[in-house]
Amino acid sequence: MGKKEYEPVIGIEVHAQLLSDTKIFCACRPEYGAEPNTRVCPVCLGLPGALPVLSEQVVDMAVMMGLALGCEIAPRSIFARKNYFYPDCPRNYQISMYDRPLCENGELELEPEEGAGKVRIERIHLEDDAGKMTHTGEGASHVDFNRCGVPLIEIVTRPDIRSAEQASGYLKRLRQILRYLRICDGNLEEGSMRCDVNISVRETGSDELGTKTEIKNLNSFKAVEKGIEFEVERQIGVLESGGRISQVTNLWDADNQRLVMMRSKEEAHDYRYFPEPDLLPLEVSTDRVKEIGRELPELPLEREKRFRESYGLSAYDASVICAERSMADYYEEVAEGSGLPKKSANWVMREVMGELKKSGVEIEDFAVESTSLAELVKLISGGTISGSAGSEVFEKMVRTGKEAKVLVNELGLEQISESSELEDMAERIIAEHPEEAADYRAGKKKLIGFFMGQVMRESGGKANPGMAREILTKKLED
Ligand SMILES: [Zn+2]
Structure with missing residues (x-):
């Protein structure tokens, strides 16, 4: 049987x-x-x-x-x-x-x-x-x-x-x-x-x-x-x-x-x-x-769908962000304020949620306003500050509740994106390290990392990394 x-x-x-x-x-x-x-x-x-x-x-x-x-x-x-x-x-x-x-x-x-x-x-x-x-x-x-x-x-x-x-x-x-x-x-x-x-x-x-x-x-x-x-x-x-x-x-x-x-x-x-x-x-x-129907908020499933379609979020990200209505509201304000929905999602899911979990604070009581986080996302994306400086600013925002721009000024974190300043720095560093420069030119391309390290040290971490790499490469290959 x-x-x-x-x-x-x-x-x-x-x-x-x-x-x-x-x-x-x-x-x-x-x-x-x-x-x-x-x-x-x-x-x-x-x-x-x-x-x-x-x-x-x-x-x-x-x-x-x-x-x-x-x-x-x-x-x-x-x-x-x-x-x-x-x-x-x-x-x-x-x-x-x-x-x-x-x-x-x-x-x-x-x-x-x-x-x-x-x-x-x-x-x-x-x-x-x-x-x-x-x-x-x-x-x-x-x-x-x-x-x-x-x-x-x-x-x-x-x-x-x-x-x-x-x-x-x-x-x-x-x-x-x-x-x-x-x-x-x-x-x-x-x-x-x-x-x-x-x-x-x-x-x-x-x-x-x-x-x-x-x-x-x-x-x-x-x-x-x-x-x-x-x-x-x-x-x-x-x-x-x-x-x-x-x-x-x-x-x-x-x-x-x-x-x-x-x-x-x-x-x-x-x-x-x-x-x-x-x-x-x-x-x-x-x-x-x-009347009650008109006052009904957008429901979680509809909202997840809209976030996937209009912000290009993955199904997973949309469901995590939409788990709670207040979090979805917060995210949406950051995404709209910065115009950068995917980067905003990363910030909200990693830094914001991580911080809330660590401190046991609810998003409604979070020290960092959505408008201020939107500003920070824009400052990083536009190259005004580096990603690592961004993390530092964020931590200070959590502790002080100050706005991103104010902190960037106070801490002097603005990236060096002036090409003339970076070019001078690159030239000086290449001149100071002739052996490495020669090795690089002989084919040891990995040494770009060494030169980048020098530029970052010299600039106190404020050099715009993308620009610095471009300028160094050009000067080394000249
Ligand atoms: Zn009673």
Whole structure:
């Protein structure tokens, strides 16, 4: 009997915490790491009689994400109560959306290096977050309600993902888009972006869906990949030995790099969903959708494509530069300001990114303004200063925040590009080294390096190397 081939069938749910000024249904301002139970009010604590009021900003952000993923935006969607009892949820229900979500039927196209393929987005809906439980391990548990009512969008894919690589490719792209839109900081470790993965396996070629299991608590892309690989292996093992997959939820245990079975999963109807009576149906007009569409920034994939086409960048360079919107903005200003897009890309990718990585500073707070770096790129390219002087100026720019031109003057780094000055210098040096000059003329052309060294030493490194070499060669061959 031939060995059966299996393929994983994966769907992903992402909860993204929106960077709104207030919580979704009250005026409390969320703040990560705030003193427990200080960002609360009667509404988000679910006190009797307190009524929710929907934040318009939160709706706009969700619509923005819907448009970025090519979703249809429902003109009318319904908030629903998802009932459950747990100490982190003082109301005993979460306000979410059920059968009438805000956004539906989108898609996200993955690039070849991300595992290629199209991932269909089933829906995006709004909901509020629960509080946070901390278990001390000594029998005590603490609850912090600060996170109650923090706005989330839940983004749900169809089961279109076929590998761990594709799953993390999808999540990285999704995170990038959330950050481009500036609606979520995408911090997996702090939980502002949370991923739940549904996995089943089936015989390759089959159209049927197997019983799926879920993995929660995946707080890094690496954990997503490992967790999926783990679970796929496990399920294939069960099927191969003639067993059946049961519907369970697994938690990723990052400390021990393994899956821990948490509980058998409740069915959706256990939550007894019903329309939220304290909120009107959410109506979003086509005009509002159009307006949000106009404000949508250029998305990462489009931007990469434009940088390749209009600036001649390689696919790799474009993707590195466009990874973050602020970096892409910075690069674009340098490229436009200098008129030298490729040289600008080299500077941004090597010096700027290297410096940011070393110092842990964000590009928004970087001491070197894009206009100033553009100036520096032009000074080097035009021959006013040498490449090595450029590096020196750049370092000083980082430390002092001064402009390139000012530093070039202060440091006296301007290259000697006056041919008369260089000619005098070359003549003098050749006259001082008659033996080397004779050897050169007899065919030892490598000695040009020796003469260049002399010129650079004499000029204190300021001779324009291209010109110096040209003049020396001419004089030596005369
Ligand atoms: Zn509140």
